[in-house]
Amino acid sequence: MLFLHETHKVIGRHASAFEDLFRDEWMGALARGEGARLLWYLNHAMGSGPSYQVVTITAVSDGAAWEALARRTLAGDLSELASKLDSCRYESDGKILAPVYWSELQEVDLAEMPVDGREHELSVYMQDTGWPDAPLDDYIGLWDHDYWQFMRRTPPEKRLLDIQACFQVAHGSGTRPEAILMQKIMSLAALGGLLTSVEEYDPDTWPGSYMAKGLELRDQWESKLLRTSSWSPLW
């Protein structure tokens, strides 16, 4: 299974129209085919980065399904709707992601994904994108052994984050080396602590050991705080 990750630079005065199109038309239109479903619709939280940016993640069953979706968008039954979306955004940046070997999210039952816009509470994700200066495989391995494994052992009530998926960019569709963590924020109080405290990491205890070891492989990453819409299929 593959995951289309798109960052939409939305025209501010058309932000509501863009979201309405995605919820009321695009999500359902995708579902007319068998190979693709919208998973997440996320607004980049204002106050934490660029304005009017939306991130969407769409699951496609395989490479052929992605191509079919792309061709429907360019010149098929989705092209008119895509033109409407185009008129509401300056541009979009897309990449195709593949789950790494240890990601809990590997497959999605597309038929089970809601497409009716049912509403729910909001949730916030921390999406981390990292660019190692070491071989990509080593970085993905570090995240496995020194990040995910430790997080798993942390009692749920003490967790800041729940790692729901980890991806690498499928060849030729974006940046290499790059890997992405989709992490649901479990405690807003802990997030507040992270944002406001000056942490001095002890290199002999976690997370200090991870921070120290991580510098051997990378020192560049970007965190985005993304808030699901009230109707995002996953949240």
Added chain:
Amino acid sequence: MLAPRRVVVPVPRPASEPAPGTFERGLVLFIHEVHKVVGKSAARFEDAYRGGWMPTLAKGSDARLLWYFDLAHGSGLAYRVVTVTAVEDGASWARLAERLAGGDLQSWARHLDGLQHESHGRIMTPLDWSPSIGALGDIPGDPAVHEPTIYMEDTMWPYPGKVGEYIERSGDVYRRSLGAEGSRMHMSIELSMQAMPGAGRYPEVTLLQKLSALPPLIHLLTNDIPPEVTGPGSWMHQALELRDQWRSKLLRTAVWSPLQ
């Protein structure tokens, strides 16, 4: 000072070749990558493509390396390589991606990680009016050494909602003007493509244009563009309704690049 290089005059396509916009086996996709190469490892990076990627792909039917370009020093960023690899379709691309992520090409990808700072890729589909590259099986996996050729690669970002009209008009007006008698640039479009949704920046259109002579390029670089080229009625003028942002790169083929 960089030594001037001789530019090869392209050979016209035989009449038997496919008409523009048609492809031998469906619509081939193009993986376009810009590599930020480690300067000290530039030669080894090139070797990895020449001795690894190109012949490995040639053993199967899913994919072929088409072009290996160096961004001409003196015209932009240093140590940038552009590669264009064709894949038969989306399923072929996915198989190739799996080989790189965890299959027989994983070690090659790991080796390349040490030779480049990063690469930026996008997957593109040919425009309806694009010339064809022919059948993938006919692309040489062990090409003869040849003189380098200079390309001007133009990438455009049409205004919101204007990409369809831009593609149509660029085919009707711009492409025809390049081919017209008395054309200033002595340049031919070898491939025109747009980013596939979800696999690059959208909307984005790229033209790969081969130069058949250097003097017109030097003239373009060293003279103001005359009013008859930019004034009302001209393509430059009309196209401003559709886009005003683009980037040109001057790319030189490697002497072993399968296409030149």
